[in-house]
Amino acid sequence: NTYENLLVERRDGVAIVTIDRPKALNALNAATLAELSKAIVAIAEDTSVQVVIFTGSGEKAFVAGADITEMQSMSAAEARNWGKFGQRVFAAIEALPQPVIAAVNGFALGGGCELAMACDIRIAAENARFGQPESSLGITPGFGGSQRLPRLVGTGRAKELLFTADVVDAAEGFRIGLVNKVVPVGRALEEALAMAEKIASRSPVAVGYCKAAANEGMNVDLGSAIAYEAELFGLCFAAPDQKEGMSAFVEKRKPVYRTR
Numbered sequence: 001n002t003y004e005n006l007l008v009e010r011r012d013g014v015a016i017v018t019i020d021r022p023k024a025l026n027a028l029n030a031a032t033l034a035e036l037s038k039a040i041v042a043i044a045e046d047t048s049v050q051v052v053i054f055t056g057s058g059e060k061a062f063v064a065g066a067d068i069t070e071m072q073s074m075s076a077a078e079a080r081n082w083g084k085f086g087q088r089v090f091a092a093i094e095a096l097p098q099p100v101i102a103a104v105n106g107f108a109l110g111g112g113c114e115l116a117m118a119c120d121i122r123i124a125a126e127n128a129r130f131g132q133p134e135s136s137l138g139i140t141p142g143f144g145g146s147q148r149l150p151r152l153v154g155t156g157r158a159k160e161l162l163f164t165a166d167v168v169d170a171a172e173g174f175r176i177g178l179v180n181k182v183v184p185v186g187r188a189l190e191e192a193l194a195m196a197e198k199i200a201s202r203s204p205v206a207v208g209y210c211k212a213a214a215n216e217g218m219n220v221d222l223g224s225a226i227a228y229e230a231e232l233f234g235l236c237f238a239a240p241d242q243k244e245g246m247s248a249f250v251e252k253r254k255p256v257y258r259t260r
């Protein structure tokens with residue numbers, strides 16, 4: 001492991017990235033964000049990685065936010081650059097060619113909630129707590145939270161969370177669509193791995209295109225999004241996975257896909 005504040009491990013085709021700064025509840029300081037940035041580039045280039053999981057060290061926190069002690073004395077210009085840096089890193093997570101699952105154990109606040117939202121899917125332990133408490137600190141979210149939260153839960157609920165700084169538990173997160181699945185304490189990573197294994201058994205080409213279609217489609221009008229879907233659908237038929245998937249169906253066997 002070449003990182004100080006991250007653990008990056010592999011279980012078969014799954015890369016597990018653990019934010020490991022337990023003394024500050026895994027808060028993202030500049031050093032940790034820089035390491036995340038590096039790790040993401042390495043994972044994007046690694047064609048043996050089928051699925052990525054982000055989690056936090058220990059049961060208490062996923063990530064308790066950006067590091068408040070580092071931000072305390074920032075100038076406006078420094079804060080803008082810090083925000084842009086985090087936005088770039090989280091955009092790179094969102095744009096990873098592989099599907100990304102957040103296994104959320106404990107607090108996912110501020111930058112931690114933003115990190116979870118940059119992932120494709122969120123699995124939450126019952127002790128998970130989500131929120132964007134920035135308005136209580138005199139700031140707005142800065143790593144994409146003011147934009148990804150309304151896209152995930154709708155503008156009304158997002159604005160309520162942003163204005164009140166309320167923290168919601170896993171069950172409420174599930175109810176409003178922030179969380180895909182709630183699991184017992186201590187089980188988030190195992191459940192994420194089980195889902196990763198299922199995803200890894202599907203066509204990597206198809207899964208990658210599904211991710212691209214959903215991501216792109218959220219940023220453009222419906223007509224352009226639908227046109228993009230047609231392009232990707234067509235491209236599937238130029239890749240071997242469509243032949244394998246449909247032959248397997250007709251031959252009543254399980255498909256075997258090449259890895260990425």
Ligand code: HXC
Nearest residue numbers: 023024025027064065066067068083109110111133142143
């Ligand atoms: C720095 C943090 C931290 C953070 C926790 N710690 N969160 N340090 N930045 N975001 C540190 C504490 O200072 C403490 O250090 C140690 O972790 C343990 O935390 P405690 O507060 O003692 O634990 P507890 O009483 O159980 O409370 C847990 C908590 C609380 C409710 C999660 O720590 C908390 O409210 N943290 C801040 C959450 C927050 O506001 N996050 C959003 C940040 S703004 P010591 O040394 O005292 O033991 C943000 C903006 C993102 O994320 C965009 C930027 C551009």
